[in-house]
Amino acid sequence: MSIGDDGGYGDGRGSGTGQTRTRLPDGESDTYGTPRRGRSGLSSRNLVTVVGVVVLLIAAIAFANRGGSGNSETDTGSTGSPKDQAASRPTAPTGTKPVTGKSAGIATGFPKTEQGAQSAAANYVVALSGDGMYQADRRDAIVDAVYTPSAATARKESLRKSYTDPKFLAQAGLKADGSAPQGMTFVSRANPVGTRTEAFEGATAKISVWYSLLFGLAGQGSQNPVAESWYTATMQLQWVNGDWKIAGLTTGAGPAPVGGDQAAATADAISKAVQGFGGLTYAR
Structure with a gap:
């Protein structure tokens, strides 16, 4: 489910022959019957x-x-x-270290630069796509941490309606309180692939983030197995109280790459991976 101002959601291989050629003394043939050439000039x-x-x-x-x-x-x-x-290189690494501050578990204190705006946007996509959005207290804290004060006030009510909608929760396979059924692990995790600056004016910025989203229920008998989707979120950011905050957000589908040919993991393996691998602080 993608994030957005429309309500918070939307719907190396290698191959080789393995042949090995064997060197034999001069005058003999190799294993494929090719005569050895005589030495002349440069060997x-x-x-x-x-x-x-x-x-x-x-x-x-x-x-x-x-x-x-x-x-x-x-x-x-x-x-x-x-x-x-x-x-041509919108997400080239800069060597700048990630920020160390946190608010509601979300990275804060991004520099007032284009790179800082890109880093903030990537981290905000992760926060707004996480399972915390399905819990009322955590959702409000997340919104306060990433949105401007005026935008946060307006968004809380619309997001509350979206994430408590019985129809939406039922489609996701969740219970009425947004939790996973017993024996299931709810997965909602965004993985930013790259960022792009659409506009930057010093105290305002428009940043797009391309990301994949893992979403679903991992567990035996799940009717909504964890699947991967791709989205691009575009944020209008403003510099407020010493940090970048979201003033507006839209999300569109894709671009989605061709799926690989890896075998899908078992529900148990996915559950263990989600619980055993922590998230990242993303930095430009």
């Missing part, structure tokens, strides 16, 4: 070494050039435009 071993060195040098130069473009603010990239260069 084949030396030639391979020279070619290998050249390839490594070319790769090193290419890597150095790529790293230089990523760190240069004036590098214009292939199109000659600094704006296009930034658009």
Whole structure:
């Protein structure tokens, strides 16, 4: 279920032959019957070494050039435009450490920068997609922590209606109080993949977050097994009381990649994974 201002929810493999060629003394054939060539001029071993060195040098130069473009603010990239260069690497890591402050279990104290706005948006997506939104006291605390004061007041009532809607809870397989049935583990966890700045004006920002969402009930006989969905949330952020806060939020489906060919885990394995792996503080 995706987050949004519409009510809080919406609906390496490798392969090889395994063959091994065996070196035999000169004059003999290898295991596939190919005659050995005589030695003349530069040996084949030396030639391979020279070619290998050249390839490594070319790769090193290419890597150095790529790293230089990523760190240069004036590098214009292939199109000659600094704006296009930034658009091609919207989530390049910066090395900036995650924030250490927390409010209602949510990271706080993001810097008043474009990177800070992106980090805040990613963490807020996680908070607003978590199972805490299905519990009244935790939901209000989350809303107060991530929204501007005026927006929080308006959102609390609409979110209360959404997350206590009997029809919605029944579709999710939850009980009337938002808890999971006995023997089941409720899973609602967002995993941001990347962020993008749509606009930044110093004290305001518009940030989009692309993320996957694990949602469902893990347990024997679950009619709503944990499944993965993809969304893009776009937030209007404002700098309020020394931190970024949400003034508006919309969510759309996708883009969703093609599913892999991994076998689905058992309900017990999913339950143990959710309970055994904690969440992350996301930083740009």
